[in-house]
Amino acid sequence: MSSAGEGLSRPLPEQVRLNVVDLASQVLGTMPAASVPPPLRGIAKFDPRKRAKLGSAPIAAQLENDKKFRELVAESVAAGWPELVASLAEGNVPPAADPVLVAAAAYLTRPPGWEEMIETARADLERSAVAAEGSEREEVVARLREQLATQKSAAKEEADRLREQIRAARAENSDLRRKLHDARERAKGAVRRAEEMEQAAEEARHAATAAGSAGESELRRLRERLADVEKQLEASRRAAREGRSIEDARVRVLLDALQDASAGLRRELALPTTISRPADSVAAVTGERPGVRGVPARALADDDPQLLDQLLALPQVHLIIDGYNVTKTGYGTLTLADQRNRLMTGLGGLVAQTRVEVTVVFDGAELNAPVQVTAPRGVRVLFSAPGEIADDLIRQLVRAEPPGRAMAVVSSDREVAESVRRMGARPVPSGLLLRRLGRA
Template identity: 90%
Template sequence: MSSAGEGLARPLPEPVRINVVELASQVLGSMPAAQIPPPLRGIAKFDPRKRAKLGSAPIAAQLENDKKFRELVAESVESGWPELVTSLAEGNVPPAADPVLVAAAAYLTRPPGWAEMIDTARADLERSAAVAEGSEREEVVARLREQLAAQKAAAKEESDRLREQLKAGRAENSELRRKLHEARERAKAAVRRAEEMEQAAEEAKLAASAAGSAGESELRRLRERLSDAERQLEATRRAAREGRSIEETRIRVLLDALQDASAGLRRELALPTSISRPADSVAAVTGESPGVRGVPARALADDDPQLLDQLLALPQVHLVIDGYNVTKTGYGTITLADQRNRLMTALGGLVAQTRVEVTVVFDGAELNAPVQVVAPRGVRVLFSAPGEIADDLIRRLVRAEPPGRAVAVVSSDREVAESVRRMGARPVPSVLLLRRLSRA
């Protein structure tokens, strides 16, 4: 031990101070009560796991001011790391030694040049911290670059989808213009035929007047023909006055024929009148099924309030709801049973208003007993089977739907939203459904 007048210009580095205090607290716990310095006798009674933490400041002060106590702690260092202590006493610092351990041993044993050894260890620790900070900064930059690339890819995918929709819309608009032109041409042809019929009626009148002596029977026939021609002319004029298009009438007749044909085809193929939905084919469990172990606790923008109303207005839309994601967003402070009952009550009103197909999925991975869920008419309730999470069951429901059917998935889980979007479904944040249910 050496150089009592030698001291530190700066406090010990924090890792070194913690190491020294930890060593001293271990020695303190093994000292006889009579040898324990008076300021530390209360701390010596602490639990060994709390002694270094709660008595950090008094132990550090005692080490700094009490040479005898410091030498007792230094003896434990000498017995634990004799080669390191010997090397430091000779003024040599092992090149591969831990800077924290070197500084702690130098502080306690006080070999010649111990203060410089501590300053060297401080510089090594600062360099290591700077290197670690630079590495962490590089990892953050790399992570941000990956996120930016993913967002760019998603934006490009959405742009391509919108571009395809715009192309399809333009093609549909062109087709409608062509049909409108054809309808106008047919209307003009109808007007020409009406004029011809009017001229024929006039000629018939002249012929009837010239042929008065041909007999009463011939006169009645010509009058009947004239009457028919006049009725057709009047009907044509009336349709023209009312602005009704013959093409509109033909389209209506065609639609009625298609509807009757589809009904006839259904009867011919003996299709059932009540057919099951694709979601009914997805294997899942209900809350009452044996073996269920229980429930632990993208055009409008995704957050546009009008998004859900427009989706619900689509024909044959299937609304798949991530149950606990919605309930915990809206009223997560109540029990799970109350959350389910409140959601079922609100969905009953929504189905009654919109008549959409609704499937609610709950996580059923840890149920210990059957769950009583009173689902309103038109609402399908599914629990994920043991070993499966609700997110995977939602994806299977979306995958089961035929291509082209409108499917909306209500969940604020970003991973769920991105995966169902790639499968063709439209994700909707849970808060939009909660707002819609509160309006209902």
């Protein structure tokens, strides 16, 4: 705005000018296109948010020079703030009114004494600015004092920390000096002991030299004795070889007699041939009918990878496997049928490698329909009968074996492991069998 016009000696305060321009831009957006002043027609097409910002200077100039446009904006102000405009028209400025609104309304409506009203508002704004600046300065001073106090406190803490470090360094230095003194004393003692040992070594060399001649004669005598002993040892070996051939012949004759006697005893006792193994005598079901629901086992861990290999190396060992305990430990996400098939496949390879007797026991309570299990050669598959759990069937298999036979029961069920251990079998965690099958 180039001048105040009509008695206004200075430009409007910036806050008042922005308020006046904003009011005029709002009115400009509501005017018909034909009524818009020609200098402002391009600005009237702007977005309402950009109109006051981009067209500030043209709008202010039009208000200053176009009385009709200014009066149109004044009507909008009178409609929006009727009490304020009425008070200004009477020459009264509301004591609680915003100086910016008072100056903007006075500039647009031009009541009597409007120039003084604008100057009064200008003075109020300047006082407010000075007060705000003073308040801001006080806040800055307060913040600086607070920062200074914080820095003083931090400096004091740092000084205390440095003093503590100095005390610790002094104590450490004193300790190092004491250790250095002790080390020097130990070094002096070591030098004295080294001198004593060197003297003792010199005396030992003299003694060794003196004993050398006697030692040579003793060595010749010992060599002669050694030659005699070697001759006696060779004679003893010849005699042992002759005696061994006679003993081997005797043992072979006794073994042949024992084999013939066992065959004759089998014929005399007329032992049945339909049961080839004790485990074949244990009553169980083959999976052709379902049972009732059972109780899931609890898995236990074991980290001894050599246990199962050592047990499989025993002669005539019987490996009894808690089927579902193994499969649910290793691949429990598969269906029961897929679990059984995968276990059978792995056990087929194990039997082919080790030639051990293997019996797999499944809980018949897990079955809801008849099942078909294709067991590989050398693997016996049993299901517990209705009302019986696989744990009880495993214990029956262990009890059926003769005392002294090597048995290994694969199950991570704590109760099964403890019971079969008391019965003479060696429990093996399921994880070891799974690891052995994976290695095969």
